């Protein structure tokens with residue numbers, strides 16, 4: 372199976388399945404001498420963890436982790452950093468009804484057809500448990516970015532048809548509520564909607580927005596490795612993601628060039644900035660120094676507590692019954708995953724950018 376690695380210079384490889392001994396990540400290319408605060412890894416794993424509130428799955432995952440290599444006396448050594456996250460609370464019998472059946476809109480059918488095997492107890496490598504390894508690596512990437520003053524913050528901006536108004540936001544309020552929406556009133560409405568959907572055994576989608584500040588000019592390359600192209604791949608590689616847009620995104624289609632152009636000016640510190648930021652901080656695939664902004668759309672996930680028509684491995688029509696524990700809406704838990712993938716892309720481009728000119 373290919374595709375388990377991501378990045379060029381700051382490169383990660385994740386491994387493991389949700390019903391094996393554990394999952395983990397090897398980070399190759401983290402520069403030596405970086406001060407590493409392990410509590411920041413623990414904190415991001417807690418933010419991703421299931422069972423954290425009434426609006427996430429009640430499945431419990433113990434997010435303790437072990438650093439196997441690459442760190443000495445609190446600093447990176449420049450050698451591969453290996454992080455192992457053991458699996459606990461695997462209720463394999465919760466999945467026994469899926470042994471021979473394919474869940475509609477899950478990864479079961481395609482995975483089994485492609486590899487000739489499928490771990491029905493949790494989906495093998497297609498399980499979102501894998502994203503815990505990305506979050507651990509992303510926490511280290513965030514520490515590298517903090518060294519350069521770069522900050523990443525993700526927040527929930529839509530659940531179903533409840534949309535956050537982006538004017539006058541205080542992103543510092545994001546972690547104050549269980550849905551991770553910075554506006555308390557909108558957060559309350561989102562929580563009520565998710566709870567209502569959960570009680571009917573159904574699921575609902577949402578959008579995570581992300582803002583990256585203090586990005587230097589010059590990250591990204593102008594052809595295949597445009598910064599937004601790498602961010603797009605990073606985000607679209609997250610389970611259940613259906614869409615990615617940066618800056619004005621799809622809304623740009625209905626604007627005129629005269630409205631959409633970001634006019635250059637100088638700020639009070641004499642730096643070149645733009646008056647608006649429809650470009651989302653990236654022009655020609657290269658960061659322009661303005662905040663990078665993007666949105667990631669998540670679908671209503673496949674596991675619903677309702678009976679559904681499907682087929683089994685023999686091709687017969689069957690009913691897949693809805694049972695087990697599931698996430699009614701994944702966006703609250705996916706905020707640290709989006710941040711982690713953004714951090715991995717930026718960390719990689721920061722290192723790559725050191726090799727472009729004398």
Ligand SMILES: Cc1cc2nc3c(=O)[nH]c(=O)nc-3n(C[C@H](O)[C@H](O)[C@H](O)COP(=O)(O)O)c2cc1C
Nearest residue numbers: 477478497499610611612672673674697698701704
């Ligand atoms: C944090 C997180 C939790 C998830 N939890 C569930 C879940 O409880 N049930 C489910 O069917 N899918 C869940 N998913 C999504 C599946 O992993 C994903 O839909 C599946 O692998 C198929 O891939 P695709 O939707 O990207 O095509 C979750 C995704 C994320 C990011």
